[in-house]
Amino acid sequence: MLGLLPPADDKDDVAKELKKFDGTWVATSGEANGQALSNDVIKVTKMVVKDGKATFRVADLEGEGTLKLDPAKKPKEIDGTVTSGPETIKGKVSLGIYEFDGDTLKHITASPGTTTRPKDFKTENTEFILIVWKREKK
Secondary structure, three states: OHHHOOOOOHHHHHHHHHHOOOEEEEEEEEEEOOEEOOHHHHHHOEEEEEOOEEEEEEOOEEEEEEEEEEOOOOOEEEEEEEEEOOOOOOOOEEEEEEEEEOOEEEEEEOOOOOOOOOOOOOOOOOOOEEEEEEEOOO
């Protein structure tokens, strides 16, 4: 009987997953190279996402970008392309993974332009940055 059901539409699955990102996100914690990010960095780190487009600030780095997801992968993959910001990263892709737990988003990413994608949520002995985000209530 199950074989008669139509296959899930991958585009619909991606669109539904991308909608989960919509909103304003504030950092609650983070780490780089196995060390916690300072409270000064955390308190100014913010991201606003709408329809796959993001405006972000991480420490003193500000910019905009687009998100591309592959929620079928384990862990789920996210690619962020920087569309505006510092010339050193503009146009580059940042490879990462993510997971949701309600209104909490855990996201680890490589530096823009790096070709290595994180495989887990560990930063020790890597150049990856992990940020835990909490969705702001309206």
